[in-house]
Amino acid sequence: MKNQKIIALNKSANFNYFIEEIFQAGIELVGTEVKSLRLGNCNIKDSFINIKKNEAFIINMHIANYKQGNIFNLDCRRSRRLLLNKFEINKLNKLVSTKGFSIIPIRVYFKNSFIKIDIALARGKKIFDKRREIAKNDISRELERDFKIKYKE
Numbered sequence: 001m002k003n004q005k006i007i008a009l010n011k012s013a014n015f016n017y018f019i020e021e022i023f024q025a026g027i028e029l030v031g032t033e034v035k036s037l038r039l040g041n042c043n044i045k046d047s048f049i050n051i052k053k054n055e056a057f058i059i060n061m062h063i064a065n066y067k068q069g070n071i072f073n074l075d076c077r078r079s080r081r082l083l084l085n086k087f088e089i090n091k092l093n094k095l096v097s098t099k100g101f102s103i104i105p106i107r108v109y110f111k112n113s114f115i116k117i118d119i120a121l122a123r124g125k126k127i128f129d130k131r132r133e134i135a136k137n138d139i140s141r142e143l144e145r146d147f148k149i150k151y152k153e
């Protein structure tokens with residue numbers, strides 16, 4: 001996390017999906033989008049990654065228009081190309097098409113002066129998996145509280 005400033009997180013990703021593998025990618029942006037991201041105006045909650053003709057695109061990622069951008073602002077939900085190498089794109093495409101995986105964004109951040117995005121190869125959770133995870137978190141939270149109370153006295 002050194003030299004990284006997080007712009008946007010997808011908090012529901014771990015709740016709705018089993019994360020199998022994480023990849024780091026760059027995003028192809030225009031100038032006003034970069035300025036808007038520097039202000040932290042980004043949302044990746046409903047976005048997903050699609051692969052077309054050996055290129056990866058992030059769809060439905062919302063980057064708010066830059067106020068001083070006037071005519072240079074583009075559509076805030078346009079699809080943007082991800083910068084991945086050929087090997088990674090082929091691997092993702094093969095797994096998504098055969099095994100029923102999805103590709104979702106996890107977080108958008110600055111790494112030094114570059115804007116990067118972490119994307120994950122993920123498998124969707126069923127309702128009973130989500131319930132089990134909620135119950136497990138509740139139990140661990142209660143144990144943690146009890147542990148704090150015992151050792152404070």
